[in-house]
Amino acid sequence: MYDTEPGQSPPPDGTLADPSVTPEDAEATEDSTGFTSLRDDITALVDDARTYAEAEIAFQKTRASLAGKRAGRALVLLVLALVLLHIALIALAVGAVIALAPLVTIWGAIAIVVGVLLIGVALLVWSAAGDGKALSAMFDAGEDA
Numbered sequence: 001m002y003d004t005e006p007g008q009s010p011p012p013d014g015t016l017a018d019p020s021v022t023p024e025d026a027e028a029t030e031d032s033t034g035f036t037s038l039r040d041d042i043t044a045l046v047d048d049a050r051t052y053a054e055a056e057i058a059f060q061k062t063r064a065s066l067a068g069k070r071a072g073r074a075l076v077l078l079v080l081a082l083v084l085l086h087i088a089l090i091a092l093a094v095g096a097v098i099a100l101a102p103l104v105t106i107w108g109a110i111a112i113v114v115g116v117l118l119i120g121v122a123l124l125v126w127s128a129a130g131d132g133k134a135l136s137a138m139f140d141a142g143e144d145a
Helices: 023-033 035-100 106-138
Strands: none
Touching: 035 106
């Protein structure tokens, strides 16, 4: 019925307890090496580094998303500006033809406006070709250098 044997009662998990080791002694041997606190510090450092990395990645994703939206908006606005500039140049050409028509015939006015526009195009192409040659010289294999 009752346990009447003298001495310590067995531990609840069924293992035999060592009476020479007390819980205070076990903690003292663990802390005396100092590895437990170092291990805890390193674990906390790794957790903090992981948290920082996750936060930084989330920040950069948000930043890239905002930059992409702004770049897209800027591109749309630039295209609209170029379309309006194109319309304005067409209106200028038509206006020049209408203004020159009383001075010269309508065909003369068209020839003058088209000639001026073609001279402008030729100057722009010539300038672009010069820049292209300078650019190709920069990236040349260095044969003349």
